[in-house]
Amino acid sequence: GRADKPGRALLQTWTPEHPVLMALAAGDRDAFVEAEMGEREAASLPPHGRLAAIILSSENAIAVEKVARDLAEAIPNAERLEVYGPADAPLALVRGRRRKRLLVRADRDVNLQAFLRAWLARVKVPASVRLTVDVDPYSFL
Structure with missing residues (x-):
């Protein structure tokens, strides 16, 4: 890694007083980890909860939008679980493919x-739409 090499990082934020950003600015790794773990525990995010990203992509924007809507309408009732979206993925267009995302947050003991x-068995996904599931994703892009 670059830990032993000098460098400079620029961060742009609306919340410079956030504990995670304060720890990063101070170069205090332990404070960063502690602040991040506290935030994750409060929000029941990994490792204190489960998270899954459903990413839909297609060269056909109408097809990907329809599958995203169909998935949103087909969400089964479940306790201790929340579904967010659909919304444009953070990288909404990759290599000519439109992308939509749904996020599922669940308590740790939920299957x-x-x-x-x-849920996914309830919706027919056409061949023109790619659906990927990323459980406890490392990246949200």
């Missing part, structure tokens, strides 16, 4: 795989 399997 997330079973929920996802039952």
Whole structure:
């Protein structure tokens, strides 16, 4: 890595007083990890909860929008679980493919795989639309 090499990082934010940003600016890795873990615990995010990203992509914007809407309408009832979206993925266009995303946040003891399997089985996804599932993703792009 670059830990031993001098460098400079520029951050642009609306919340410079946020504990995570304060720790990063101070170069205090331990404070950063502590602040981040506290935020994750409060929000039931990994490793204190489960998260899944459903990413849809297609060269056909209408097709990807329809599948995203169909998925949103087909969400099964479940306790201790929330679904957010659909919304444009942070990188909404990649290599000519339009992208939509839904996020699922669940308590740690929820059988997330079973929920996802039952949910996705309710919707027919045409061959022109690619659907990927990323459980406890490392990146949100």
